[in-house]
Amino acid sequence: MKREIGRIDKADFPQLNLINIEVKIDTGAYTSSIHCKNVKVEDNYLKCTFLDEEHPSYHEKEFVFDEYDVKVVKSSNGQAQARYRIKTEIVLFGKTHPIYLTLSDREEMRFPVLLGRNFLSRKYVVDINKTNLSYKQKIEK
Numbered sequence: 001m002k003r004e005i006g007r008i009d010k011a012d013f014p015q016l017n018l019i020n021i022e023v024k025i026d027t028g029a030y031t032s033s034i035h036c037k038n039v040k041v042e043d044n045y046l047k048c049t050f051l052d053e054e055h056p057s058y059h060e061k062e063f064v065f066d067e068y069d070v071k072v073v074k075s076s077n078g079q080a081q082a083r084y085r086i087k088t089e090i091v092l093f094g095k096t097h098p099i100y101l102t103l104s105d106r107e108e109m110r111f112p113v114l115l116g117r118n119f120l121s122r123k124y125v126v127d128i129n130k131t132n133l134s135y136k137q138k139i140e141k
Helices: 133-140
Strands: 003-005 008-013 018-025 032-042 045-050 062-065 069-074 080-092 095-104 113-115 124-126
Touching: 003 133, 008 133, 032 080, 045 080, 069 095
Parallel strands: 003 124, 018 113, 032 095
Antiparallel strands: 008 018, 008 080, 032 045, 032 113, 045 062, 069 080, 080 095
16 A cells, blocks of 8 residues: 655655755656756766755765766756766655655755655655655654
8 A cells, every 4th residue: 555645755865864854745757856066977976966955964965976877857847858867765654765866956946855756656645735744753753
């Protein structure tokens, strides 16, 4: 059975050392993404800077990945864009799941992470009237 998730929540990304990061559940997006800037490849390593002003300890933190690929993503305005993609892990409702995240510079966006249909399908059903279901369960424990 699929678990219910609200329209926004907070998730952990243990491999990235990111805790309680706000995520927007975006059923309109196929891919999931994390907001970064200064994305570049140096000596076969992918480097980028994480953006999240809500978390001063993480804001502008540099990440370095040795495993990544490039995915063509169609943005909401219909433009196709090649974006770097990483594989990492996300923790929701106390369970760890593998997740692919494309890297995108979206400084204007309120949420540093979008969770798209590809990740949500077969795991979650979205209730747009609820928020932070995973986070509330986490802090109750």
